[in-house]
Amino acid sequence: MSGDAANKTNDGILRRNLIGKAAIWLPYLWLTMFFLAPFAIVFKISFSEIVVAMPPYTPTFDFGDGIAQLWQNFRKFSFENYIFLTEDSLYWKAYLSSLKIAVISTILTLLIGYPLAYGIAKSPRNIRFILLMLVVLPFWTSFLIRVYAWIGILKKEGLFNQLLLSIGAIDTPLTLLNTNFAVYIGIVYSYLPFMVLPLYAALEKQDETLLEAAEDLGCTRLKAFWTITFPLSYPGIIAGCFLVFIPAVGEFVIPYLLGGADTLMIGKLLWTEFFANRDWPVSSAVAVILLLILVLPIMYFQQSQARAQEASK
Amino acid sequence: MNRTWTPYNKISVTLGLAFLYLPIILLIVYSFNASKLVTVWGGFSTKWYAAAFANQALMDAAWVTVRVALISATIATVFGTLAAIALVRYTKFRGRMLFSGMIYAPLVMPEVITGLSLLLLFVAAGIDRGFWTIVIAHITFTMCFVAVVVQSRLITFDTSLEEAAQDLGCTPLNTFFTITLPIIAPSIFAGWILAFTLSLDDLVIAQFNSGPGATTLPMKIFSQVRLGVTPEINAICSVLVALVTVGLIISSLSLKRNEVKRAREAEDMRA
Structure with a gap:
């Protein structure tokens, strides 16, 4: 690139005008x-108590109250919701299970992607x-529709069971829908493009001559892959895994x-607490x-994105 | 990286694409099923399409969704493009770390968190939820996707073109509108399309931030899906898939043509 000097002049010129400021x-x-x-606000409400009203919580503190009042209210700060979360094993089980499901589906997505x-x-x-x-x-086509499409396939009388029955692989239809297995399929299916794109970007720009050199030096194809191609694709693997893992932990629809x-x-639990139990503080x-x-x-994901951006300049 | 496309490569690409496409293809095929039973084939019929288009509630929801998507995608494109310029051109300004953090975080933030937190903001500010709160929510998360798309184009932008224009007496503002903007226009357009489809598609954030009278199509589909799979939903989903696919093919072909044209012009200049 034309280097920092060019960027700097542009910087100077743009900064003074409207677009530079607006940008x-x-x-x-x-x-x-x-x-x-x-x-x-989420943080604040998580310390307040539930009431039957609209909005269904009592505000714990208000920033408009002045310091003395703020301190008064601070002492009323209620950790009740958090204590409730630790006492009810449902919640930490849900966190652990979300993490487990997200890790397993991320690995599966990587293996397929x-x-x-x-x-x-x-x-x-x-x-x-x-x-x-x-x-x-x-x-680009609807996430909801893609998840929905799997219901018709995985149902007891669905297409997958029909296929297995017709080729004689099974005698009785399997229960696939409404299991963790179906959730894995759903996550892998929905997030596969997020994995493939960064992987492709990392693999595509690799220098072919490295592999040629390795083969000239007597490396087998497979060995060349594991010692050269695979390590060089780490940035793609990391970016892809984060793009799948982070949203998958909080996934609700699937x-x-x-x-x-x-x-x-946990995403499902949050939804239920909010829409069914109307417990906003919890x-x-x-x-x-x-x-x-x-x-x-x-x-970590942000840092790696920012680094990748700096590197491509 | 282009030497040998081995049979192994071909098989993995074929299987991967089959996995991605079979469910959608099956959904479309069964939307033409005459039988009320979704998984039993009862002959070809388009009656579910007629039923879907006659369903007033469904059509109203579709209209709300399209309006939300048009407005939010357009505003998100303006903000996202500006953010991309800030990220690429200004390497130093106060709070740049926070700025780039706020651009990248929404890309991966679980939707339940984004949806819930925005809702609580609207409630705390005393804003009634409805059409416009969905628009605001959609602008917020889609502008970050636009920023990333435009940013990737800006990084490879040849700044000497801007310098040349300014050497020839162009004002900075003029340079921006006559040189910079036309060159990055295809990526801005791609960003708009992305924002539009993300908005069309969103269920979770819309559900949190909608109010009475503002039901989007995904919300409508979701509430019906919970009651079971129906051919009518298959039909409306197929229409959506077809619309998005056609739009995307047109836009990516135009992007591709633009790229080819640019490459050819660059070659001509060198010759």
Whole structure:
């Protein structure tokens, strides 16, 4: 690239004009107001008590009250919702089970996504674009519809069971829908493009001559893959795994539609607390803890994204 | 990386794509099923499409969804493009870490958290939930996707073009509108399409932030899916899939053509 000097001159010129200022301040203000500030409110409400009213909670403290009043109220701070969460084993079981389901599905997505991304990266240049588009296309069609489509396949009288019965693989239909197995399929299916794209990006830009050199030096193809191609694709693997893992932990639609009554996931629990039990303080506390669990992976993901951006300059 | 496309590669690509497409294809096939039983084939029929289009509640929801998506995608595209410019062009300004954090975090944030927190904001601010709260919520999470799409194009942008324009007496603002914007336009368009489809698709965030009279299509589909699979839902889903697919093919072909044209022009210049 033309280097820092060019960037700097542009910086100077743009900064003084309207667009330069707007570029920073408009998105900044919007995101602070509608992304950052709401977290403060969730945090606040997670310390308040449930009442039968609208909104169904008593505010614990108000920032408009002045310091003395604030301190008064601070002492009334209620950790009740959090204590409730630790006392009821349902909640920590749900957190653990969400993490387990997310880890297993992330690994499964990687196992299916890697050969797919690798195959596309190896494909002839003229069809590569089409193959890539074919991977991305389902991601653009409705998430809900894609999850819904699996209900018809996995049902007891569904297409998968019909197929197995007709080829004689089984005698009685299997119970597939409303199990954790169905949730795994749903997550892998929905998030596969998120895995394939970063993997493809990492694999596609690899220097072919490295592999040639390895083979010239007597490396077998398989060994060359494991010692060169695979380690070089780590950034893609990491980005892909985070893109699948983080949203999967808080997934709601998939466990709700494909999972069973015994599929415990925190997103589903939060939804039930909020919409069915109308317990806003407890659902806020559930969200705060979920956020605390995810804050490290999210920050790590951001850092790696920012690094990747710097590197491609 | 283009030497040998081994049979192993071909098989893994074929199987991967089959996995991605079979469920959707089956859904579309069974939307033409004459039988009320979703999984038993009873002959070809388009009656479920007629039924879906005659369903007023479904059509109202579709109209709300399209309006939300049009408005939110357009505003999100403006904000997202500005954010991309800030991220790529300004390497130093106060709070840049927080800024980039707020761009990347919504990409992976579980929807239940985004939805719940925004709702609580609206309640705390005393704003009635409805059409516009969904729009605000959708702008917030889709603008980050737009920012990432536009950013990837801006990174490879040749800034000497802007310098040349300014050397020739163009004002910075003029340079932006006559040089920068036309060059990154395809990625802005791609960002808009992405924001539009994300908004069309969203269930969780809309469910949290909607109020009476503002039911979107995914919310409607969701409430019906809970009662079981019906051919009518299959039909409306197939229509949605077809619309999105056609739109995407057109937009990505135009992007591709633009790319080819640019490559050819670059070659001509070198010659």
